[in-house]
Amino acid sequence: MITIITIIILIVDICSKMIVTKYIGFGESIKVIDKFIYLTHVRNTGVAWSMFDNNKYFVLIVSVIIIVGFMEYIYRNKPKNKSEKIAYGFILGGALGNFINRLVNGYVTDFIDINLFNYDYPIFNLADTFIVVGVIIFIIYTWRCNNGNKSTRK
Numbered sequence: 001m002i003t004i005i006t007i008i009i010l011i012v013d014i015c016s017k018m019i020v021t022k023y024i025g026f027g028e029s030i031k032v033i034d035k036f037i038y039l040t041h042v043r044n045t046g047v048a049w050s051m052f053d054n055n056k057y058f059v060l061i062v063s064v065i066i067i068v069g070f071m072e073y074i075y076r077n078k079p080k081n082k083s084e085k086i087a088y089g090f091i092l093g094g095a096l097g098n099f100i101n102r103l104v105n106g107y108v109t110d111f112i113d114i115n116l117f118n119y120d121y122p123i124f125n126l127a128d129t130f131i132v133v134g135v136i137i138f139i140i141y142t143w144r145c146n147n148g149n150k151s152t153r154k
Contacts (some may be wrong), residue, residue: 009093017109035150040113083141090134097127
């Protein structure tokens with residue numbers, strides 16, 4: 001199940017980046033909801049919030065270490081719960097999506113541009129969203145397990 005989810009997430013992410021690259025010019029912005037959501041085509045040579053900008057090889061090496069480490073963790077822990085499998089598939093799919101994009105292009109294509117309560121949030125992509133959703137699912141699952149709901153562990 002983790003593999004299937006990972007592949008689906010990876011395909012959706014790669015396709016979204018290809019569509020943005022093909023139909024939205026670099027630096028161009030398209031209004032989706034005025035003063036809230038835009039599609040803005042940018043390139044991020046770093047990681048979150050452009051940290052380690054222009055350190056391609058460092059970011060690639062760290063990404064490989066994290067992805068391989070995460071895969072090893074999944075293999076050793078053999079999650080049986082559906083929530084864990086979904087969370088891991090989302091996280092792994094998103095991480096692989098950004099890694100492949102960075103490996104092929106030297107940068108990650110970002111395009112989701114949100115302005116929330118007059119804060120212009122850093123532009124991100126679907127892979128980033130999938131990673132965050134996966135982490136949230138895992139946190140909720142863990143919280144439920146640790147708060148007496150033992151049925152979620154099955």
